[in-house]
Amino acid sequence: MQKTFLMLKPDAVQRSLIGEIISRFERKGLKLVSLKLMQVDRKLAEEHYKEHKGKAFFEPTVEYIISSPIVAMVWEGKNVVSLAREMMGATNPANAASGSIRGSYAVDISRNIIHGSDSVESAEREIALYFKPEEILAYDKAGDSWLSE
Ligand code: GTP
Numbered sequence: 001m002q003k004t005f006l007m008l009k010p011d012a013v014q015r016s017l018i019g020e021i022i023s024r025f026e027r028k029g030l031k032l033v034s035l036k037l038m039q040v041d042r043k044l045a046e047e048h049y050k051e052h053k054g055k056a057f058f059e060p061t062v063e064y065i066i067s068s069p070i071v072a073m074v075w076e077g078k079n080v081v082s083l084a085r086e087m088m089g090a091t092n093p094a095n096a097a098s099g100s101i102r103g104s105y106a107v108d109i110s111r112n113i114i115h116g117s118d119s120v121e122s123a124e125r126e127i128a129l130y131f132k133p134e135e136i137l138a139y140d141k142a143g144d145s146w147l148s149e
Pocket residue numbers: 052057060061090091109110111112114115116117118
């Protein structure tokens with residue numbers, strides 16, 4: 001089953017939105033297979049966002065991510081990579097659909113609440129950055145058989 005890496009950024013933690021956002025993914029029918037509250041260091045943040053190195057927002061984004069704890073998660077489900085991005089909404093909350101996570105809880109691109117992998121390849125890279133293989137759990141949930149044919 002496909003997996004994605006999601007991060008509740010420091011603003012989500014500071015604004016007490018952890019439960020609210022996790023609930024959305026749970027209720028959608030996705031499966032949480034790993035989760036940790038952690039402080040990201042500069043080295044990890046720079047590695048995570050390395051595709052943006054050289055851009056004006058790179059340094060402020062790294063500073064933001066390391067400013068306070070984050071929640072790192074791996075979620076599993078059918079087409080979970082694109083599904084989670086859809087649920088998150090556009091990068092800039094000003095353009096995010098109003099019912100999406102960024103559309104519901106954020107107003108500014110530099111404090112946009114959540115990160116989600118943008119492809120299956122990115123998900124594999126990011127999961128490996130934040131988790132050891134043995135931290136990703138495989139388990140059955142009672143409702144699994146009610147999610148698809
Ligand atoms: P992530 O899920 O966080 O990777 O966001 P994304 O994939 O929707 O956007 P992208 O990878 O292009 O940008 C990574 C992050 O850098 C964004 O989530 C923002 O926090 C920040 N960012 C991107 N573009 C801008 C920008 O133009 N200005 C500012 N201030 N921040 C930006």
